[in-house]
Amino acid sequence: MSDPTPxxxxxxxxxxxxxxxxxxxxxxxxxxxxxxxxxxxxxxLANEFFLTWGNWxxxxxxxxxxxxxxxxxxxxxLCGGIDLSVGSLLAISGMxxxxxxxxxxxxxxxxxxxxxxxxxxVLGSINGLLVARLSVPPFVATLGMLSVGRxxxxxxxxxxxxxxxxMGFRYIGQGDLLRIPMPVVMLLAVFGICYFVLTxxxxxxxxxxxxxxxxxxxxxxxxxxxxxxxxxxISGALAGLAGQILAARTTSALxxxxxxxxxxxxxxxxxxxxxxxxxxVGSLVGTLFGALIIGVINNGLDLMGVSSYYQQVIKGIxxxxxxLLDAFTRKRQQ
Amino acid sequence: MKRSCKIAIALALILGxxxxxxxxxxxxxxxxxxxxxxxxEFMQIWVGALKEHPAVKSGLVKLTVFDGNYDxxxxxxxxxxxxxxxxxxxxxxxxxxxxxxxxxxxxxxxxIPVVGSNTRVNSDNLLSYIGSNDVIAGEMEAEAVIxxxxxxxxxxxxxxxxxxxxxxxxxxxxxxALAKNPNVKVVEMKTANWSRAEALSLMENWLxxxxxQINGIIGQNDEMALGAIAAVKAxxxxxxxxxxxxxxxxxxxxxxxxxxxxxxxxxxxxxxAQGALDxxxxxxxxxxxKPSSPIxxxxxxxxxWNDGQDKVYNVPWTPITLQNADALLKDRQx
Numbered sequence: 125m126s127d128p129t130p131x132x133x134x135x136x137x138x139x140x141x142x143x144x145x146x147x148x149x150x151x152x153x154x155x156x157x158x159x160x161x162x163x164x165x166x167x168x169l170a171n172e173f174f175l176t177w178g179n180w181x182x183x184x185x186x187x188x189x190x191x192x193x194x195x196x197x198x199x200x201x202l203c204g205g206i207d208l209s210v211g212s213l214l215a216i217s218g219m220x221x222x223x224x225x226x227x228x229x230x231x232x233x234x235x236x237x238x239x240x241x242x243x244x245x246v247l248g249s250i251n252g253l254l255v256a257r258l259s260v261p262p263f264v265a266t267l268g269m270l271s272v273g274r275x276x277x278x279x280x281x282x283x284x285x286x287x288x289x290x291m292g293f294r295y296i297g298q299g300d301l302l303r304i305p306m307p308v309v310m311l312l313a314v315f316g317i318c319y320f321v322l323t324x325x326x327x328x329x330x331x332x333x334x335x336x337x338x339x340x341x342x343x344x345x346x347x348x349x350x351x352x353x354x355x356x357x358i359s360g361a362l363a364g365l366a367g368q369i370l371a372a373r374t375t376s377a378l379x380x381x382x383x384x385x386x387x388x389x390x391x392x393x394x395x396x397x398x399x400x401x402x403x404x405v406g407s408l409v410g411t412l413f414g415a416l417i418i419g420v421i422n423n424g425l426d427l428m429g430v431s432s433y434y435q436q437v438i439k440g441i442x443x444x445x446x447x448l449l450d451a452f453t454r455k456r457q458q
Numbered sequence: 459m460k461r462s463c464k465i466a467i468a469l470a471l472i473l474g475x476x477x478x479x480x481x482x483x484x485x486x487x488x489x490x491x492x493x494x495x496x497x498x499e500f501m502q503i504w505v506g507a508l509k510e511h512p513a514v515k516s517g518l519v520k521l522t523v524f525d526g527n528y529d530x531x532x533x534x535x536x537x538x539x540x541x542x543x544x545x546x547x548x549x550x551x552x553x554x555x556x557x558x559x560x561x562x563x564x565x566x567x568x569x570i571p572v573v574g575s576n577t578r579v580n581s582d583n584l585l586s587y588i589g590s591n592d593v594i595a596g597e598m599e600a601e602a603v604i605x606x607x608x609x610x611x612x613x614x615x616x617x618x619x620x621x622x623x624x625x626x627x628x629x630x631x632x633x634x635a636l637a638k639n640p641n642v643k644v645v646e647m648k649t650a651n652w653s654r655a656e657a658l659s660l661m662e663n664w665l666x667x668x669x670x671q672i673n674g675i676i677g678q679n680d681e682m683a684l685g686a687i688a689a690v691k692a693x694x695x696x697x698x699x700x701x702x703x704x705x706x707x708x709x710x711x712x713x714x715x716x717x718x719x720x721x722x723x724x725x726x727x728x729x730x731a732q733g734a735l736d737x738x739x740x741x742x743x744x745x746x747x748k749p750s751s752p753i754x755x756x757x758x759x760x761x762x763w764n765d766g767q768d769k770v771y772n773v774p775w776t777p778i779t780l781q782n783a784d785a786l787l788k789d790r791q792x
Contacts, residue, residue, distance in 0.1 A: 173666050182662045283502040287710035298692050374654045375688050376710055380497050381655060426663035432620065432649045 156397055156413045159446045163417060167424040174427060181305050185373075187419030188307035189214075189366045191412060193385060194392035195318050196362035198411045199355040201393050202322075203335045204403030205255060205262035207356060209247070210363040210389055211382035212273030217244040218367035219277050222286040222377025225293040233293035240371075241364040247273060248360010252353035266356075270386070277379050286377040297372025307369045314362065319408050331355060335403025392418055395446050417446055487546040487742050488520045489735065492536050492561075494553035494577065495528040498652075499708045500727055503790070504551070504576065507728035511735050512750040519735065530557035537561040541568040547738045548572045549731075552579045555623055571741045575734040576727075578623060585741055588733045588771040590725050592624050592705075595775050596631020596678070599703035602721040602777075603674040606701025610641035611673030614664055616657050616682040617649040625649075628678045628705065645672065650682045657685030665693050673700070680704035680711035680722055687719055707778050709790055715778045724776040724786065729753040729761075733771060740766030 167174045193210045200207045221240030224231045247269060254265035299306045322328035333341040334351045342348050371377045390400075396414030398406025421442055425435045491508055493501050505523055513519045522545075526533040530553050540548055541564060548565055550572050552558025558579035565572050566583035574587035603613060615632060618625030636642055646664050650657035657677065664672060675690075677683030683704030690700050697719045704711055707724030714720045732751035740747045747766070754763045760774035778786065 171667070173669070176666070179663075179666045182659075182666055186659045186662065278497065283496055284499050285708075285710060287713055298688075370655060373688065374658055374685060376654070376684075378654060380653070422659070423663050426648070426660060427667045429646060429667070 155449060155452070156395065156410050156417070156446065159449050160413050160417055160420070163420055163424070163442070167420065167427075171424065171427045174424060179423070179427070181308070183416070183419050183423045184308040184311070185305045186423065187415050188305075188311040189370055189373075190385065190388045190392060190418060191311045191415040192314050192362050192366045192369070193389035194396075194411045194415045195314055195408060196359035197386075197389045197393050198396070198398055198406060198408055199318070199322075199331060200262070200359050201335075201390075201398050201400060202331055202403055202406055203352055203355045204338070205352070205355065206266065206390070206400075207248075207251065207359045208263065208266040208386050209251060209269035209273055210359060210366075211385035212270050212277065213244045213247050213360050213363035214367040214370060214382035214385060215379060216247070216273050216277040216280065216367070217241065217364035218371035218377045218381055219281050219286065219379065221293070221368055222289055222371050223280070225290040226286055226288055230290050233290060233295070236293060237296065237365075237368050240368050241361055244364020244367065245357055245361040248363065249353070249357045251360065252356035255356060256349040256352035274383075281377070281379045283379055285379060287375070289371060289375055289377065293368075294372045294375055297369050297374075307373065310365065310369060314365070315408065315412055318358075322408055327351075327354075332404045335405075337404070388418060391443055395443060397447075414446075417442070486518055486520050487739070488522070488543075489547050489549065489738065490522050490524055490536070490540045490545045491549040491551075491731075492524040492526060492533055492540075493551040494526045494533065496525045497528070500706055500725070501551070504727040504731045508549070508731040508735060510728075511732045513735060513739055519739070526551075526553055528553055530554040533558065534561050534564075537564050540570065541565060545570055547742055549734045549738060550574050550579060550584075551576045553577075555580050571738060573734045573738045575730045586737045586766070586769055586771065588730055588737060588773060590730065590773045590775055592627035593631040593634070595705045595723050595725065596628035596633075597635045598631070598723050598775060598777065599628075599678075599705055599721065600632045600635035600676050602703045603676050603701045604635060604639050604642050606703075606721070607642070607673045609639060612643050612645045612668070612671050613674040613676055614661075614672055614686075615644055615647040616660065616675070616677040616686060617647060618678045618682075619651045620649050625678060632676055632678070650685065652679050652681055654681045654685035654688075657682035658689050661686040661689035662692070665689060665695075675700060675702040677702065677704040680706045680708045683720055683722070684710055684714060687714065707776075707786065709787065712778055712783050712786055716780065716783050722778045724778050726753070726773050726776065728789075729757060729773040733761075733773065736763075737766045737771070 173179050193214070197207055197210065217240040220243045221236040224236035224239055225233055251266050251269050254260040255262050296306050296310065301309045322331065330341070330346050330351050333346060334348045338348050367382070370381050392414035393411050394400055394414070395417055396406065396410030396412070398410060421439050425438060430438065491505070493505065496502060496505065508514065509521065514521050524536040526536065533553060534557070548570055550558065550562065555578050559581040562572050562579055562581040562583050571585045574584045574589070576589050578587065578589065607613070617629060636644065645668055648660060650660050675683065675686045677686060683702050687697065687702055690697060702719065703721040705723050705725065707722050711720065711722040715722055732753050736749035736751050736754070749763055749766065757774060761771055776782070
């Protein structure tokens with residue numbers, strides 16, 4: 125309990141040496157960090173620009189959207205479910221906010237962002253109701269929402285992008301806070317809050333409990349329905365937030381934004397060691413590094429000018445290898 | 459007296475109308491427009507223009523739009539529907555140049571004339587094809603960038619999804635222009651899948667990998683060029699020192715042209731859509747048919763009507779300039 129709080133992972137990555145006291149414990153728990161560091165060392169040797177602040181700002185900025193989606197996805201997968209609708213919810217949330225910050229009657233960007241996040245939250249809650257209350261299998265419920273959400277996006281926007289978002293709104297995608305890009309600030313904030321909630325609150329323990337065994341959770345008096353409902357709501361809200369960042373980054377709300385983003389989010393969660401087979405196993409730190417690994421691979425291969433044909437193959441191999449290595453390290457530690 | 463007068467008029471009207479029906483055997487034609495997908499702005503504009511065609515507005519044509527959902531099989535099934543429902547004619551924007559041929563042959567066998575529009579299909583049974591030559595656009599945009607950087611320097615190329623006909627042909631055009639300018643070097647060339655968000659990340663990484671070395675950006679469509687512009691702006695680089703070009707003339711790109719940030723070349727969706735319907739009606743109505751879309755007058759020089767008998771109609775590309783930008787934007791407001 126009296127352990128010092130873990131160093132922020134991004135900072136750890138930059139310093140390239142995690143705090144001494146926790147090295148062995150961290151390694152046993154997160155073999156994925158080893159994979160991440162190995163990748164970083166390899167890319168540093170391969171490309172002179174990889175280990176520069178400018179490039180890391182890129183990597184983190186590019187990881188922020190997938191990272192935030194993956195954090196929401198971790199809640200859902202920990203609880204034994206899956207959320208396929210995040211890409212669609214991201215698009216409609218961005219669209220709703222986008223429509224509020226353009227034109228003559230442009231609203232305050234804060235209101236627009238809240239409205240966007242609320243949109244994601246409401247649609248995520250519908251997922252939650254379907255799964256928790258009506259016992260629709262998560263795969264089916266969120267697959268339905270994937271389609272409905274995308275359709276609503278096109279209906280809402282008539283298939284057209286919304287350009288010219290106000291400068292204030294763009295700040296969350298393009299601005300800096302103390303030299304740190306805003307999307308990264310948001311990612312770290314979301315990570316910090318969610319890490320605290322999952323690790324140190326009763327609610328967080330309940331999420332693990334429900335995922336581990338719904339029956340025993342129920343017998344222990346946990347409202348499993350409420351917990352299940354809540355994780356889809358969280359995932360929807362975070363998808364909504366990611367939609368704001370994407371719109372601000374591209375300076376326009378795009379109806380085709382986020383198509384197949386759910387796959388990268390699920391990949392990040394799985395690389396991070398959260399189990400798809402059995403709920404209740406996994407961690408947010410793993411997810412964050414999973415997202416970083418995907419981001420670093422994309423960035424590194426772009427830097428080295430690897431053709432997009434090879435890039436897909438290499439990405440796939442590294443993802444599978446990362447999970448293999450992680451499983452291997454865990455076994456040895458045990 | 460009055461009564462007999464009325465009867466006479468009624469009789470005359472009936473006679474008149476029967477005569478009219480004899481001259482044109484049908485009062486209205488059922489036309490199906492099978493388009494590859496409605497998720498991008500270009501096809502939205504295309505469909506919107508088709509619905510604005512004078513023949514559709516007057517009721518001469520009863521139009522049904524089929525959304526192919528980016529799937530060749532879906533489009534094939536839609537042609538089956540048109541055959542069983544005995545449509546009079548079809549306009550076809552295929553997703554796949556080869557798979558589309560089967561659909562055309564089916565309609566041809568059933569006596570339904572098919573006019574191709576926008577994207578090519580590999581079939582001799584097509585009545586006619588109206589589209590814009592992507593090789594020319596690729597050449598025009600590359601020339602604009604080469605001119606912008608003064609005939610020497612480094613450029614990057616953002617490609618469409620590898621293997622799509624527009625990507626293949628636009629690349630060919632890019633390469634033709636580059637071959638004439640040996641002092642211009644392509645430092646990077648990679649797909650961003652027509653996507654603004656993907657192009658944004660890719661360009662961020664390229665700007666890091668080649669600091670201060672990239673002089674111009676060739677985007678094979680506007681969306682990607684706009685993504686690259688967002689990356690360049692975020693880096694604090696003056697866009698005047700980074701000539702950028704795209705193709706299609708989407709609304710956001712026209713706005714960027716007005717801000718002097720890029721060059722774009724308009725692919726005239728209206729001419730492709732309305733022209734296709736006129737060619738089809740010439741076949742259905744017969745030699746008495748006069749094209750009713752204003753586009754034939756607009757392109758009288760570059761694309762003569764020739765009684766609707768040509769096998770291929772090439773809609774000329776229009777570079778978007780400060781002079782025509784406002785008029786184009788006003789056109790979109792409808």
